[in-house]
Amino acid sequence: MFNEIRSHEITVDTVILTIRKKKLKVLLVQRTQEPFKDHWALPGGYIRLSETLDDAAKRVLMEKTGVKNVYLEQLYTFGDPLRHPKSRVITVGYYALIRSEDIQLSFDTDQTKAVKWHSIYELPSLAYDHKQIIEYAIERLRERLEYTPVAFQLLPKRFTLTQLQKTYEMILGKEIDKRNFRKKMLSSELLTELEEMTKEGSKRPARLYSFNKAYIEKNHLKQY
Amino acid sequence: MFNEIRSHEITVDTVILTIRKKKLKVLLVQRTQEPFKDHWALPGGYIRLSETLDDAAKRVLMEKTGVKNVYLEQLYTFGDPLRHPKSRVITVGYYALIRSEDIQLSFDTDQTKAVKWHSIYELPSLAYDHKQIIEYAIERLRERLEYTPVAFQLLPKRFTLTQLQKTYEMILGKEIDKRNFRKKMLSSELLTELEEMTKEGSKRPARLYSFNKAYIEKNHLKQY
DNA sequence: CCAAAAGTGTTAGTGGTACACCCATGT
DNA sequence: ACATGGGTGTACCACTAACACTTTTGG
Secondary structure, three states: OHHHHHOOEEEEEEEEEEEEOOEEEEEEEEEOOOOOOOOEEOOEEEOOOOOOHHHHHHHHHHHHHOOOOOEEEEEEEEOOOOOOOOOOEEEEEEEEEOOHHHOOOOOOOOOEEEEEEEEOOOOOOEOOOHHHHHHHHHHHHHHHHHHOOHHHHHOOOEEOHHHHHHHHHHHHOOOOOHHHHHHHHHHOOOEEEEEEEOOOOOOOOOEEEEEOOHHHHHOOOOOO | OHHHHHOOEEEEEEEEEEEEOOEEEEEEEEEOOOOOOOOEEOOEEEOOOOOOHHHHHHHHHHHHHOOOOOEEEEEEEEOOOOOOOOOOEEEEEEEEEOOHHHOOOOOOOOOEEEEEEEEOOOOOOEOOOHHHHHHHHHHHHHHHHHHOOOHHHHOOOEEOHHHHHHHHHHHHOOOOOHHHHHHHHHHOOOEEEEEEEOOOOOOOOOEEEEEOOHHHHHOOOOOO
C-alpha cells in the first residue's frame, strides 16, 4: 500500500501558444524515445522537489523557448491511470501565451528530435492525452478572452486595431464585425492611442495603440 | 535525481459544500495526528494507483458522507513545496455540492476526531493551505453560478422560488431583487412548474418547481 | 486610376436593474 | 385583524448585432 502510493510520478506539460503567419500555433516537440517514439508531444518535465508547480512550468517554458515573464496559467490536472502506457504519471497542464517576436527556440537533441510550431487546426499525431490537453487550453483561452484582456499577450507592444481584431478572430475561430469590434475596444479603457502610424504597410497607414496596463489593476485582474 | 522524483506524494482534497440552517457550509474533519493535530482539514486522501483523479475524489466523498452521484469538479492543483511541513505533497483540489438531506456522515475514529459542517464565514483554524483551497472553491462556485445551473445541486428535488433565491444569495453572499430574480428564472427554461404547493409552511402556500434536466443537454452543459 | 486596407454611425433588440404594492394563509 | 411570506409589472439604461460606404495610400 505504501509502496503503491510512492510509485506515482508527476509532471507538468505546457501548451505554449503564439501567433505566427496569421495562425494560432502550439509548440510541440518530437519524441526520440518510446513510448510514442516520433510522435509529437507537449513540452513538459518532472516537477522538482523544491519548486512550485508554476516554477516547473516556467522552467519548461524557459528551456524550450528562452522566454520568461509570460502569461502562464494552470489549466487542469490529468490523471487517468491509462494515460501513460507504462507507469502512472499524473500531469499538471499549463498554458502560456507568448509573443512570436520574443522566441528563441532551443532544445536538447538527446531527448528531442525537433521542436516546431503547429497550427491548432492541423495537429499531427500526438503522444499520450496531449490532444485533449491542447483542446482544453484553447477552450480556456476562449473563455478568458471574453472577459479578460489576454489577447495583448500575443501582440507586440504597439499594434493596430486590425491586428488586435485578427488576434481575437484567430483565437475564437470566427469572424467579428469590424465596426462593432472597434467601438467596443475604443470605448473600453484597454487601449492607449499612440501618436505613430504604421509606415511599412503598403497601403493606408494605420493608427498604433498600446495596451493600457493601468486597466489590469483598476479591474483587479490577474496578472501573469 | 531519480530518487528525488520518486519522493513526491499526491493526494486529493475535497471541498464538500451544502446548505444547512440557511447557511453555506463546508465539511471539515478534525485531525488526530501531527502535523496540525486538532486543526480542522478538508477530507482528503492519497490517490490510488489504479484510480482516476475523479474517482479518488468520489471515494473520499463516499467515505465521509455516504453520498454518490453528486456534482463534483476539479478545482486546481496546489503544489507549493512548503504547503506540507514534512514532505512534498501535491494535492489536487476538488469541490462537491451535495443536498443536505442526502447526507449520512461517517468517519474512521482512528484518523479523525470529528467531522463537522462549518459556515464558510466562520472557519476555524485550518491545516495546511486548506483555507486557500476553500476560498478558491467558493470563487469557482460563484463563477459557475453566473452561467450554469449549479444551485439545483444544493436543493431538494422540489423547491420554491424563494428557496432557490435564498440559495443564490447564500452562494453569492449578497441580496437579490425578488422580482428580477423570478422574472429571469421563469423566462429561462430551467424550471418545470409543478401542480403542488407547499403545505407545511405556516403562511401562504408557495408554488413548487423542479429542475428541468432537458436544459442541460439542450445547452451542452457539463453534467456531474 | 485601381487595389487594398483604414476608418466611421445608426437602428433595433435584448437583458439587466431599480422600484412598491396586493394576496393568501395561519394564528 | 394582523403578521408573514408569496406573488406581480413597468420604465430606463447599457450592451449587442446587423449593416455599407468613404478615405488614404502605393503601385
